[in-house]
Amino acid sequence: MTDALLTETRSTTDAAWWRQAAVYQIYPRSFADANGDGIGDVPGIVSRVDYLADLGIDAVWLSPFYPSALADGGYDVADYRNVDPRLGTLEDFDRMVEALHGRGIRVVVDIVPNHTSNLHAWFQEALAAGRGSAARERYIFREGTGENGEQPPTDWESVFGGPAWERVADGQWYFHNFATEQPDLNWDHPEVREDFLTTLRFWSDRGVDGFRIDVAHMLTKDLTEPLPSRAELDLIPQDGKHPILDRDDVHEVYAEWRRVFNEYDPPRTAVAEAWVSTPERRAKYASAEGLGQAFNFDLLVADFDATQFRTIIADNLAQSEASGSSTTWVLSNHDVTRHATRYGLPALDGRPVKQGTEWVAAGGPAEGNDREQGLRRARAATLLLLGLPGSAYLYQGEELGLQEVAEITPEQRQDPAFFRGGEFDGLGRDGCRVPLPWTASGSSFGFGTGDAHLPQPAWFADFAVDVEAGDPTSTLSLYREALRVRHVLQSDESLEWIETGRPDVLRFARPNGWHVVTNFGTEPFDLGADAAGVVLGAVEGSALPRESTVWIAPAGLLA
Template sequence: MSPEPFPFRTPGADWWREAVFYQVYIRSFADGNGDGVGDLIGLRSRLPYLRDLGVDALWITPFFPSPMADHGYDVADPRDVEPVFGDLAEFDAVLAEAHRLGLRVTIDLVPNHSSHEHEWFQAALAAGPGSPERARYLFRDGRGPDGSEPPNNWPSVFGGPAWTRVPDGQWYLHIFAPEQPDLDFANPEVVADLEETMRFWLDRGVDGFRIDVAHGMAKPEGLPDMVPMDDTGLLDDHGPGDHRFDQDGVHAVHRRIRAMLDQYPGTMAVGEVWVSDDDRLARYLRDDELQLAFNFKLLTAEWTPEGLRDAITHSLAAVDGTPAPACWVLSNHDRPRHVTRYGDGELGNRRARAAALLQLALPGAAYLYNGDELGMPDVDLPDEVLQDPIWFRSGGTERGRDACRIPVPWSGTGPSYGFSSGAGTWLPMPDGWGGLTAEAQRADDDSMLSLYRRALALRASSPLVSGEDVEWLQSPDRCVAFRRSGGLVCLVNLSGAPVPVPEGRVLLSSAPVDDGKLPDDAAVWLQA
């Protein structure tokens, strides 16, 4: 199938360089059939909202057939749709409607592992040791006189060992849950299958991929023990002693991914690369690898002038000398939401408003997580409703990521706030969210939603918000100030008291600017 008929497919169109992407966590975005779980019908019904919000593209989390041990990141068939979310016809309808509205669509690619219910893994279990079927995964004999010890000391990101023994005595590697066996990318059949998956979706018209665990895939020869670490868990860069991630061989996989994308002009990939070293991250952004890589420094930064300035400086340094722009993230489905990280309640909300203007003022691409624009916080859930594998694998010592995955509140006063027409939702929504809904905020000029809409409109239309350079400016003590080369000045006040606003025309502020003063924990955009 030729890619030419699809919209946006123009050679050399690097549309992602300044794009604002909106992450749709499919289970939690919008439920179209009343079963309490978000789905493609629900997403299609809310596409006009996303167009009006002002984003450029969507990233849809996995909607593929899956037993849902990790809510879709355990993929049983990467070239179909999980019935709870819809079917291929409904996906095609979402894609066509998004394109009609001017929204590009990217989807998750999950190459590091499959589901244990994938036909390949079932065949591997049946075929036995030494078989070609097992060679697609990382099966090994155990250690010790009877092979009863794991082949090495690697821990699972979700807790416990990264190995599970099968009845014939061999062990298989799973960096995540036992239901997510790692594939062996030294096997050409595995690489070819990934390319087939990419072609399947690119031929349908998707505009790109977000690559899950993009610093995974490659494993060191012989799978040696790793340096013991106190914290080997989720979403951290533990450096060169951690053999599970950032092995040099991963770049060969990314070159194959890029070669496939280059056959479809106007498509792109962004990698989930938890690598904190600037030079190591830059290697993923060479001209024959990823177009974008998430830089999580802003997401992990403390709300201090030093923390924010350091995050921005290192993020820009990582892409300097590469073909890629910076890529800014404040929240996602794996980390506490930034309203909560910044203090929750009124304090967290005030800081989140300022952070929104900071993120959207920076050069490069930006990713919003569904509900960021509403100021959604994390929710403290009772133990009995938790579903994250981290909660179960840790024996209840780690609460996992459910708190940041609550369904989006659309309208009304409860219990599902317009997310679903049914009686319940897959994770319960708290009381008192009526004022947080999109409907309530749309009618309030001072709401978080209104702030995002104005910021995104300015970002898209004003020549001031342009250029790839950031010039740090002198500012009051405990403030962060910079100028884009297009002329936009952004000032963030973290001083604990109001500070004078520099001379210039105020374009937008996260809090009222009274008597020429910017309040604490606020940001302003200026035309100097």
């Protein structure tokens, strides 16, 4: 397929483009730095549009680029309808959208509706206005307990650790499910609801094609007193009536949003980040009357194991069929240890995973982490993922085979999770947010003209874009070829499992005769005559090597 035809295919106005799209997540502050201040920016993204087009993606998803004090990596938003001046201007944003659209790449932006920054104009107004004011009604303020209100309203903990309530100067307390700098909004307030509709239209009018909704399951709350204790809260089932998580009434909000999305042609898309208790609960976010799609994070907590992968794939395809949506496949993002590292660490074997814990326990890159095995398994898992029906979400740097970076000293770290503990313990999330290496040399490996805002290790030189681009065996070359071939082979959203006679080898067929075979084991698997039909991946004679994936296609399908 020619480059022109690929661009034409990706620039279609088909309203269902998102159903099987390859979406590339950009963490803007760590992608490319155009002005040399050490922080990635919007002009930096524009400077790399050719790279993104050559990669073969259908869309980019931008993590927050809004004005922010960076108390939580940009997820503390001070102004939802502007660009952080350190990252550029609205005019820069418009040029980026134009440049990406010109290469057939759609644009998805992050919306953070559960909380604002404490520097947001609304919260500053609430602090100044005092008790009982209309401004405080936009947030969740309560009187404290104890003789003089000196104790928080409840003993709840925030996700990042520590109390979920913060006291202000006049003695009241506000609720923050995340960092103290991220006060939760009151979604019962009509002004809050209307303001976010304005925000969705603002970015849609600027050409944004879709939205990723941060912690979509947390917006609405029932804080009717008496409030439960932390122990009581933990025992309340998440069945739609929980006080602060995955409430049924949150879908009233998304029904309003859907009406806004449908004002546009084609309709704007959305995908929910919703960590909920059951597939049925997740399906509500993916309904056509709501956001339309919800993240499936199951592979983030799975070992490199054939049984686990098959169960997760089958379950999620069944869920998407029931909801009428398409599923999403994710191996890495800005919140988790990169999968090239996870797959080189000891298997979880069903133990709960927390960001950084296994990495710390393994002693970082020099001890307990088989980097070669991790990358080999990551490449195999990625080829399997890209062969599945549904949309694939890729995180910047995984196409280079980047490992998690452990060589960051405590004083260099930025993630509040590192300092406060909570759900993201261990090393926090900085290790997957280190700026990308574009060149094998330079003070920041081509990221910018000066030092990067997080330190890059010396071994980044081996993973630089200019090194991998010229190596046909590199991970970058594999991603480029896989995304190119995927565009040609992609068919309807179904697959058929084909038994292989080995529990550690998975094989499935797509309706057009495209087969994907993954050997999760350590012994080669004989493909027989099918080896002659391999169009992606490597075989040794007729054998599929250990921990690898191939794509097989009928003769002429790629012509």
